[in-house]
Amino acid sequence: MIFITFNTVSELACFLAGLIFLFKDKDPAWRLLIWYLLLTCIVEVAGIYIRTSLHVSNIPLYNLSVLPECFVTSYFFYSLYKTYHPKTKWLIIWLSIFMIMYFTELVLNHFNNFVSITASVMSVVFVLASLYYYYLKLKDEHFERLLFYAPFWWVSGTLFFYFGSTACNLFFDYLIKYPSISYEFSVRYIIFCILDVILYSFWSYAFICRYLQRKSYS
Amino acid sequence: MVLRFYMQISSEEIIFLIGLTSIIFLIAPCFLILYVLSYNRRKKKHLEEKVWLKTTFENELLKTQMEVQEQTLKTVANDLHDNIGQLLSLITITLSTIDLEENSKIASKIILTDDLTRRSINELKALSRLLHGEELISKGLAAAIEFELEWLKRSERYQISFKKDSFKSVADSAKETMVFRLFQECINNIIQHAKASKIVIILEQDNSSFKLTISDNGIGFNVDEKLNLKMGMGLYNIKRRAAMINGTATITSIPGSGSVIAITVPSN
Incomplete structure (x- = not known):
């Protein structure tokens, strides 16, 4: 029962939606999301298991999960921008900066703490990437029915999640230091539950849109 | 901090x-x-x-x-x-x-x-x-106007003058067709209503636009009154069609003193 939480349920539901609607998708970026969501589910369950059964910190696991999160999301944004201006060098520059920051923070924290600064920077970059996508969409003369346009809802979910988590990321150190407010139903936990539900709902809807779009073309 | x-x-x-x-x-x-x-x-x-x-x-x-x-x-x-x-x-x-x-x-x-x-x-x-009407326009606006005027001169009713010194050519054939039709209509109006004896046509061009001016020494008319009669290929339609090719049609006339219609259209 301890494995059934808002996070795990929403992640699993989104993974299933991805599996059903994206399995036959021709775009590798979309198919990659299935594997990413599967990994997210595994990390979430493993995190609960390590914390509750093994009674050890699950921070190293979440530190590790930041890597696929950054790589998959960055690659997906890159694939969305491809239609407008395919600039691989920006992707490489960003990932290089991220890796340097990530490992520097890990070393400075002696591998004991969460890489919160890197995660915060990553959030800001993804918020900017989402806003930039909106800007490209507004500038684009080609009309798209956004209500049924999968990339738009994927980006919107991502924007909600990373923008909404900014406050938690900024106060991460504080929330961790004070156990009285970092118990199971802490404000951080509640906020992340809400954000997870929003993110995975938007993504699931995006997968449905993607499926319908693929079906209408075939 | x-x-x-x-x-x-x-x-x-x-x-x-x-x-x-x-x-x-x-x-x-x-x-x-x-x-x-x-x-x-x-x-x-x-x-x-x-x-x-x-x-x-x-x-x-x-x-x-x-x-x-x-x-x-x-x-x-x-x-x-x-x-x-x-x-x-x-x-x-x-x-x-x-x-x-x-x-x-x-x-x-x-x-x-x-x-x-x-x-x-x-x-x-x-x-x-x-x-070969279409062929006529394909030879250019100036040639088409000239040919039309040649025909009109045969009637020997009008003293016609056509100046096109600064005019070279227009890249957009749709604009040429539209302006040529406007020219035809202006001439028709003069023949039918103006009671004129003299018609002057000037076709000019600069870097950004070209201008066709048709003036006569006929009886003239009240511009505002005629513009309100939004029927047929009247003055209102001349203005509307000029606007469709991003141009303007300026109509000036004083009853008893003839009229001037100037159509200005951007070249590109």
Whole structure:
């Protein structure tokens, strides 16, 4: 029962939606999301298991999960921008900066703490990437029915999640230091539950849109 | 600084602050998404309008081309009736009056018939050229106007002057067709209503636009009154069609002192 939480349920539901609607998708970026969501589910369950059964910190696991999160999301944004201006060098520059920051923070924290600064920077970059996508969409003369346009809802979910988590990321150190407010139903936990539900709902809807779009073309 | 900040306020206040900030950070994307969606709807509307305008323009262009052809056919019909018909009647009359016993007159009548026949042939050749209306415009706006005026000069009712020194060419054939039709209509108006004896046409061009000015010394008219009569191919339609090719039509007239219509159209 301890494995059934808002996070795990929403992640699993989104993974299933991805599996059903994206399995036959021709775009590798979309198919990659299935594997990413599967990994997210595994990390979430493993995190609960390590914390509750093994009674050890699950921070190293979440530190590790930041890597696929950054790589998959960055690659997906890159694939969305491809239609407008395919600039691989920006992707490489960003990932290089991220890796340097990530490992520097890990070393400075002696591998004991969460890489919160890197995660915060990553959030800001993804918020900017989402806003930039909106800007490209507004500038684009080609009309798209956004209500049924999968990339738009994927980006919107991502924007909600990373923008909404900014406050938690900024106060991460504080929330961790004070156990009285970092118990199971802490404000951080509640906020992340809400954000997870929003993110995975938007993504699931995006997968449905993607499926319908693929079906209408075939 | 941050640590000092933490120490000054209680943990409950921090929780409240984090919660409030997160709520605000969740509301902001909502409005952003709504804005993008509403802008997108406006974009759709704008695109629909663009398509509508394009269709309207194409319809108008087609209508204009048909009107040019119609005008040509009218001229042909008039010419057949007034010129060639008359010449052929004369030939028939001349031939019917030939008396084979009056040898002295036969030669002169045959010469007259020969002359009339040659004139008929020349008239037919001119008509044949006129019938290729589209070909006329393909030779350029100035050539088409010149050809049309040649026809008008034959009536010997008007003193016509055509100046086109600074005019070279227009890249857009649709604009040429439209302006040529406007020219035809202005000339028709002069013939039908102006009671003029003198027509001056000036075709000018600079780097960005070209201008066609048609003036006459006729009876003139009240511009505002005529513009309000939004019927047929009136003055209102001249203005509307000029606007369709991003141009302007300026109409000035004083009753008793003739009129001037100036059509200015951007070259590109």
